[in-house]
Amino acid sequence: MIKHLAVAYYPEHCDEARWPRDIALMREHGIDTVRILEFAWSRLERADGEWDFGWAHRAMRLLEEASLDVVLCTPSAAPPAWLTGTYPETLCLKKDGQRDAHGTRRQYCPTSRRYRDFCNRIAAKMQEEFAAYSNVLAWQIDNELGFNRCYCDECETAFRQDIRERFGSLDGLNRALGGAFWSQDFWEWEQVGLPHPTSPSPEMRLAFDRFYSDQIISFMTEQVETLRSCGAAAPISTNLMADFPEIDLWKITAPLDFVGWDNYADQYTLAGNSLAHHLMRSLKSGKPYWTFENGVNSVSPWLQSAPRANIMHALSALAHGEEGHTFWRWDSCPFGHEQDLQGLVDWAGNPRAKLREVGQLRAILDEIAEVELPPLQPRIALLFSPLNYWGTHPYYGRAYYDGNSYKSYWPEIESFYQAIFDLGLGCDCVAPDGDLSNYDLVLAPGMCLVADEELQNLRSYVQNGGVLFAGRKTFVKTPDNTYRTTELPALGDVFGMRISESQSSEDGNDITVRAAAQSRPFRQFQLESAAGLPATPTMGWFETLELRGARSLYSYCDGYFRGETAASVHEFGKGTAFYVGARIERAAMKELMRQVLQTAKIDVVCEVPLGGQLVQRGDVVFLTNHSDQELTFSHPLLVQDSSNTPNPDGEVKVAPFSFAIMGKREGLC
Ligand code: GAL
Numbered sequence: 001m002i003k004h005l006a007v008a009y010y011p012e013h014c015d016e017a018r019w020p021r022d023i024a025l026m027r028e029h030g031i032d033t034v035r036i037l038e039f040a041w042s043r044l045e046r047a048d049g050e051w052d053f054g055w056a057h058r059a060m061r062l063l064e065e066a067s068l069d070v071v072l073c074t075p076s077a078a079p080p081a082w083l084t085g086t087y088p089e090t091l092c093l094k095k096d097g098q099r100d101a102h103g104t105r106r107q108y109c110p111t112s113r114r115y116r117d118f119c120n121r122i123a124a125k126m127q128e129e130f131a132a133y134s135n136v137l138a139w140q141i142d143n144e145l146g147f148n149r150c151y152c153d154e155c156e157t158a159f160r161q162d163i164r165e166r167f168g169s170l171d172g173l174n175r176a177l178g179g180a181f182w183s184q185d186f187w188e189w190e191q192v193g194l195p196h197p198t199s200p201s202p203e204m205r206l207a208f209d210r211f212y213s214d215q216i217i218s219f220m221t222e223q224v225e226t227l228r229s230c231g232a233a234a235p236i237s238t239n240l241m242a243d244f245p246e247i248d249l250w251k252i253t254a255p256l257d258f259v260g261w262d263n264y265a266d267q268y269t270l271a272g273n274s275l276a277h278h279l280m281r282s283l284k285s286g287k288p289y290w291t292f293e294n295g296v297n298s299v300s301p302w303l304q305s306a307p308r309a310n311i312m313h314a315l316s317a318l319a320h321g322e323e324g325h326t327f328w329r330w331d332s333c334p335f336g337h338e339q340d341l342q343g344l345v346d347w348a349g350n351p352r353a354k355l356r357e358v359g360q361l362r363a364i365l366d367e368i369a370e371v372e373l374p375p376l377q378p379r380i381a382l383l384f385s386p387l388n389y390w391g392t393h394p395y396y397g398r399a400y401y402d403g404n405s406y407k408s409y410w411p412e413i414e415s416f417y418q419a420i421f422d423l424g425l426g427c428d429c430v431a432p433d434g435d436l437s438n439y440d441l442v443l444a445p446g447m448c449l450v451a452d453e454e455l456q457n458l459r460s461y462v463q464n465g466g467v468l469f470a471g472r473k474t475f476v477k478t479p480d481n482t483y484r485t486t487e488l489p490a491l492g493d494v495f496g497m498r499i500s501e502s503q504s505s506e507d508g509n510d511i512t513v514r515a516a517a518q519s520r521p522f523r524q525f526q527l528e529s530a531a532g533l534p535a536t537p538t539m540g541w542f543e544t545l546e547l548r549g550a551r552s553l554y555s556y557c558d559g560y561f562r563g564e565t566a567a568s569v570h571e572f573g574k575g576t577a578f579y580v581g582a583r584i585e586r587a588a589m590k591e592l593m594r595q596v597l598q599t600a601k602i603d604v605v606c607e608v609p610l611g612g613q614l615v616q617r618g619d620v621v622f623l624t625n626h627s628d629q630e631l632t633f634s635h636p637l638l639v640q641d642s643s644n645t646p647n648p649d650g651e652v653k654v655a656p657f658s659f660a661i662m663g664k665r666e667g668l669c
């Protein structure tokens with residue numbers, strides 16, 4: 001259940017005289033928590049060690065008097081001018097050799113000892129100043145960590161150290177990172193540098209990705225430890241982003257007390273957003289989590305947002321296990337980079353229609369507060385691997401995004417998740433070396449880079465009776481981003497096949513197109529099934545499979561590889577292993593997933609209509625309709641409608657932008 005309804009508030013952005021009215025309006029609309037001070041460094045410390053906490057205390061006192069709880073943010077995402085002016089080495093040195101400049105945010109070097117010291121100092125100061133308030137509910141470190149890769153000397157020294165610790169010997173380093181190629185061997189540690197060239201090797205690029213993620217995590221952890229050592233009692237988190245590829249999400253959440261993230265829901269598909277919630281819940285093994293930002297409108301002022309969309313996103317979050325829900329932001333700021341973005345009140349502090357919706361959400365939350373939602377206990381695990389976020393963008397994204405984009409791993413895993421979402425099922429996300437024993441089905445899309453222990457984990461999972469469903473180009477590389485030199489995929493005996501061809505469908509052979517000097521097209525192939533599955537086109541990275549005991553599920557029926565197998569299934573040990581070597585369209589993927597689920601003995605819950613979402617929690621299902629049409633959900637579990645009338649057909653109609661909680665027990669709404 002959502003226990004805290006919060007809003008991001010920046011008291012330094014408006015006249016102090018307006019604060020009482022803001023706070024009264026917040027209370028009136030059911031907001032109980034306020035997140036503050038996120039970028040306020042230049043107002044809290046005007047010059048080195050010259051503190052000005054007077055105004056912040058006045059704001060804190062008003063909030064405390066109004067019984068509003070507070071999430072305090074450390075302001076380290078936005079260094080003040082005196083700091084970067086006096087110590088320019090704290091600014092990020094970009095790849096092109098330019099120093100970043102004052103006038104934006106996230107322009108700091110995450111490695112800089114000096115910068116970390118200043119950040120830790122203000123964190124400690126904040127704890128000291130605010131220790132006496134009774135309403136400090138939580139801490140947030142920084143803002144959306146990531147996106148400040150730095151190429152300065154300090155980063156280079158730290159990188160060299162990291163490489164040295166990781167590989168131990170120069171021989172080991174050269175072997176692991178392929179030094180023999182293009183004379184890239186290092187025969188002295190001092191030769192190891194940051195991957196400056198425009199096109200570093202895939203191995204060096206990955207080594208830097210990993211290093212950078214670790215720098216961000218240690219930057220954050222220092223602040224966490226500073227706060228704790230200064231006596232901060234409130235739990236500490238940060239606002240992550242589910243589909244930001246920069247940081248190892250498993251690793252960054254370890255030092256935190258709870259998971260927090262920013263949900264700009266309109267940046268995702270409905271299924272993608274549901275997956276993001278499952279991921280965030282999974283990062284701390286199912287512990288309730290927060291969203292620290294939910295865009296009042298969109299992340300872009302130019303995108304339309306439907307009335308009640310905010311209410312629906314909040315209810316969807318609640319269904320997935322969220323405990324704190326924060327709107328971003330209270331007001332629209334008349335100045336600065338985001339002056340066009342809209343808040344719950346306008347530039348003058350006058351309520352907008354969206355504020356009324358917060359009041360409506362509050363009323364809904366109060367109304368359903370008594371409903372006991374059993375814990376989510378999905379029987380499906382989806383492997384989530386930050387390493388593959390970094391390592392796979394040349395493969396999965398090409399047909400959908402430009403080749404330089406990191407946004408390729410997410411669509412790959414989402415295409416698997418979409419199929420279970422469409423059948424009313426959810427998942428936990430699990431690290432590839434995590435405990436799989438609670439799951440009847442493990443989805444393994446995008447697992448190109450894989451460690452030996454992870455392979456062992458999956459092998460014994462299938463051996464012991466589990467069902468594994470892997471996607472194209474999985475289990476073919478080492479964690480250092482070199483190809484494995486055994487037959488591929490590395491679990492070939494588990495899948496009962498080997499990959500014989502692995503290619504992109506970007507077509508270099510079409511002479512007519514090349515002569516016309518257009519860009520090369522992606523060729524679409526057709527797949528047909530001898531296993532009763534619908535035909536489907538495929539595009540992008542694809543493979544042909546040589547069967548060695550497995551049965552074919554799909555084969556190519558046109559193109560250069562006509563007749564070759566594209567997807568297979570194989571029994572291994574007490575379990576079953578499915579492999580699909582091509583991207584399958586949504587409708588066909590749903591049918592393939594149905595077969596996979598049947599093998600795993602997992603019942604399909606419901607055919608979820610487009611625009612709808614179903615989250616199952618024990619014997620309760622939570623239905624949300626995110627569309628402007630009435631939707632019908634049908635399933636025997638749905639025995640009551642929202643007015644508690646019996647519903648023998650198991651059909652539930654849900655009004656546009658509305659919801660229903662259904663279950664076999666009495667007393668649900
Ligand atoms: C978020 C960020 C906020 C604000 C917002 C604009 O990602 O955390 O500070 O910039 O985007 O939509």
Ligand code: ZN
Pocket residue numbers: 092093109110111112150151152153154155
């Ligand atoms: Zn640096």
